[in-house]
Amino acid sequence: MNKERLRETIAKRVAMELKDGDMVNLGIGMPTLVANYVPEDIDVTFQSENGFLGLGLAPTDPESFDPDLVNAGGLPASIRIGGAFFDSTQSFAIIRGGHLDITVLGAMQVDEKGNLANWMIPKKMVAGMGGAMDLVVGAKKVIIAMEHTAKGNPKILKECQLPLTAVNQVDLIVTEMAVIEVTDEGLVLKELGPEATVQEVIDATEAKLLIPEDVPRMKL
Amino acid sequence: MKKVITLEEAANLVKDGMSIMVGGFMGCGSPHSIIRTLEEKKTRNLTIICNDTSRVDYGIGKLVAAKQVSKVITSHIGTNRETGRQMNEEGLEVELVPQGTLAERIRCAGAGLGGFLTPTGVGTVVEEGKEKMTINGQDFLLELPLSADVALLSGAKVDTKGNVYYEKATRNFNPVMAMAAKTVIVEAREIVEPGEIDPNHVVTPAIFVDYIVKGENFHE
Numbered sequence: 001m002n003k004e005r006l007r008e009t010i011a012k013r014v015a016m017e018l019k020d021g022d023m024v025n026l027g028i029g030m031p032t033l034v035a036n037y038v039p040e041d042i043d044v045t046f047q048s049e050n051g052f053l054g055l056g057l058a059p060t061d062p063e064s065f066d067p068d069l070v071n072a073g074g075l076p077a078s079i080r081i082g083g084a085f086f087d088s089t090q091s092f093a094i095i096r097g098g099h100l101d102i103t104v105l106g107a108m109q110v111d112e113k114g115n116l117a118n119w120m121i122p123k124k125m126v127a128g129m130g131g132a133m134d135l136v137v138g139a140k141k142v143i144i145a146m147e148h149t150a151k152g153n154p155k156i157l158k159e160c161q162l163p164l165t166a167v168n169q170v171d172l173i174v175t176e177m178a179v180i181e182v183t184d185e186g187l188v189l190k191e192l193g194p195e196a197t198v199q200e201v202i203d204a205t206e207a208k209l210l211i212p213e214d215v216p217r218m219k220l
Numbered sequence: 221m222k223k224v225i226t227l228e229e230a231a232n233l234v235k236d237g238m239s240i241m242v243g244g245f246m247g248c249g250s251p252h253s254i255i256r257t258l259e260e261k262k263t264r265n266l267t268i269i270c271n272d273t274s275r276v277d278y279g280i281g282k283l284v285a286a287k288q289v290s291k292v293i294t295s296h297i298g299t300n301r302e303t304g305r306q307m308n309e310e311g312l313e314v315e316l317v318p319q320g321t322l323a324e325r326i327r328c329a330g331a332g333l334g335g336f337l338t339p340t341g342v343g344t345v346v347e348e349g350k351e352k353m354t355i356n357g358q359d360f361l362l363e364l365p366l367s368a369d370v371a372l373l374s375g376a377k378v379d380t381k382g383n384v385y386y387e388k389a390t391r392n393f394n395p396v397m398a399m400a401a402k403t404v405i406v407e408a409r410e411i412v413e414p415g416e417i418d419p420n421h422v423v424t425p426a427i428f429v430d431y432i433v434k435g436e437n438f439h440e
Contacts, residue, residue, distance in 0.1 A: 049319065050245040050271075051392045067248060068376075068388040074246025074274075074299065077389075085388060087395045087423070088245075088271070089327050092320030096340060115343075126307070126316075127298030130272070134320035134340045167343030 001195055006147065006176040009193060012037045012220045014104055014145050014174050018044050025049060025095065025135055027105040028073040031145050034104055045083075047100060048072050049131040051091050054083020072131070095131065096138040103139035105132060107146045109160040112207045114170040114182040116144065117162035129165060136166040148175035154206040156180065156187070177201050179218065186210050191218045223382055223432050230372075230405050230433040231257040238369040239267040241326065241397040246272055246299065247279030249390030251374040251407035253435040255280060264288045269326070269368055271319060271393050272296040273303040284312075293366065295319040318346060321363050323396055329365035330399025330428075338363055371401035374435070375424070378408035379415070382429030383422040391423065398428040407435040 001009070007030050015037035018024060025047045026032050035057060038044050046055040049072045056078035059065055071077040079085075086094075094100060109117040116136060119129040136142050149155060156173060173180040178201045179191035188210045189201060198215055231254060234240060244250025250270075258266075259282055266289050273294055274281035281300040283289050291313040297303040306312035317325070318340045328336055337360035341347055351362040373394045375384035384406055386394060398404050406429050 048389070050248065051389050066388070068390050070246060070248045070389055072245070074248065079388070085386075085391055087391045088319070088323040088393045089396050091392075092323050096320050096338065125298075126304055126314075128272070128294065128296035128316045129318050129346075130296040131319040133318040133344065133346065137339045137342075138320075164344045 001176055007033060009176045009218070009220065010145050010174055013179060013218050014143055015039070017102065017143060017172065018042065019101075020044075022101040023047060023053070023099065025100055025103045025139065027103070027132070029106050031104040031106060032073075034145070047091075047094060048077065049091050049095060049135070051087060052079055052083055052085045054080040056080040092131070092134055095134045098138055098140060100135075100139040102141045102143060103135040104143045104145050105135065107144045107155065108150070109155050109157055109162050110144050110170055110173055111157045111160045112186055114168045115160045116142075116165045116170050117160045118165050120163055122163065132165050136169040141171050142169050144170055144173045146173070146175060148177040148201075149204050154204060157206045158208070177204060180209070188212065189215055191216055193218055194220065223430065224380055224411060225431050225433055227253055227257045227433055227436070230254050230407075230431060231261050231263065233403055233405065233431070234258060234263050234266070234370050234372075236263060237265045239269065241368040241371040241393075241401050242268060242270040242280045243371070243373040243392065243394035243397055244270065244274070244279050245389070245392040247274040247281070249374050249386070249392050249394055250274070250279040251372045251405075251435065252279065252437050254372050254405065254407050254433065255282060256437065258288070259283060259286055262286075262288065265290045267291040267293070269293045269366065271322065273300040275299055276302050291315070293317060293322070295322050322366070323393065325363055325366035326393070326396045326400045329367035330396065333365065335362050335364045337361065366400070368401040369403065371397040371404045373398055373404065373406045375406050375408055377410050377412055377417055378406050378429070378432050379412050379417050379426070380432065381414050382406065382426035382432060383414070383417055384424035384429065385417045385421050386423055395424045398424045403430050404428055405431045405433060407433050409435055
């Protein structure tokens with residue numbers, strides 16, 4: 001699967017998790033693409049942790065770029081009718097206080113216990129956690145949107161090796177190969193990607209997967 | 221009217237070695253004129269408290285790139301390659317704080333509180349050296365207040381008493397930082413007479429603001 005199709009597959013599948021009325025925060029990178037695939041018949045509000053609700057799509061005309069209106073990645077953004085601006089303490093009261101229905105983030109590693117690592121690789125890359133630690137602790141549902149492997153190496157592990165972002169907070173993992181639910185019993189393979197077989201998913205996953213009798217394909 | 225000062229006077233209030241809070245999120249809502257003046261004056265050995273270190277050529281990131289900073293307390297450094305490089309090679313001290321925790325620590329300092337309990341960071345490196353408390357069965361970290369010598373902020377309209385009105389996503393950390401520093405300086409895009417800002421629209425009341433300075437460049 002080429003990169004573009006892969007990203008589209010993941011974003012489309014994550015978008016199917018959104019329900020009418022949901023308040024949602026999308027992380028930087030691939031999670032941002034989810035906004036492009038929200039079903040037209042539902043109303044979803046996106047939060048931008050730099051301080052507003054009602055995040056809209058990026059302006060297409062560069063002339064209309066307003067430096068006072070950027071998303072959490074510092075990129076041009078827009079605000080939808082009915083949106084609201086607020087300061088960082090209120091933004092994180094929304095986030096930490098359990099007022100968001102869903103947060104969608106990327107990850108470097110996820111494990112069987114729903115632990116997540118996505119903010120640093122010791123001695124290599126230190127980005128900082130930004131708002132991620134608050135988001136995964138506070139949102140009602142945490143969805144990880146990521147490629148199934150990194151350069152062929154599994155990212156869904158028995159136990160995260162990198163410094164954690166949070167413990168036991170991940171609810172659902174969506175990759176180009178699979179939808180995997182984190183349960184008290186372990187990781188359950190719920191759906192297969194457009195081109196993957198059960199065996200391929202098992203081979204690309206270090207963690208133990210619980211495999212139901214019937215694993216349907218994603219209905220994209 | 222004594223509150224209105226020049227950019228030069230504002231920069232002179234920041235001395236070598238001071239801790240400064242700087243409003244803004246990826247440079248959006250930062251006091252760009254004051255930052256430029258500090259860059260020209262080569263004020264150094266600063267401790268910067270800011271959401272992120274922006275980019276090497278924008279906002280507070282420029283002071284990092286110019287090596288005027290000895291310590292940063294921030295949630296994210298990944299967009300400024302100089303922050304990471306100086307941390308690894310030149311001993312720049314970096315304290316990474318989850319974004320919501322950063323905002324709330326600042327709020328505690330401004331609100332006269334001794335600290336607060338947050339679930340963010342439990343089970344991660346963030347908990348190192350901190351007191352962990354269990355309240356009603358849930359684990360929390362005790363986080364302590366964070367104050368500074370000077371806060372450098374930015375507002376769209378500021379009246380000569382110091383009441384501040386913000387535009388769009390520029391609000392972010394500005395209102396909370398206004399409460400937490402010994403000296404608070406707001407860079408105004410426009411300085412207006414008292415009464416020209418509807419009291420209903422004041423976000424930061426004048427009581428928190430010591431000085432006002434007219435900005436010259438807003439997005440460089």
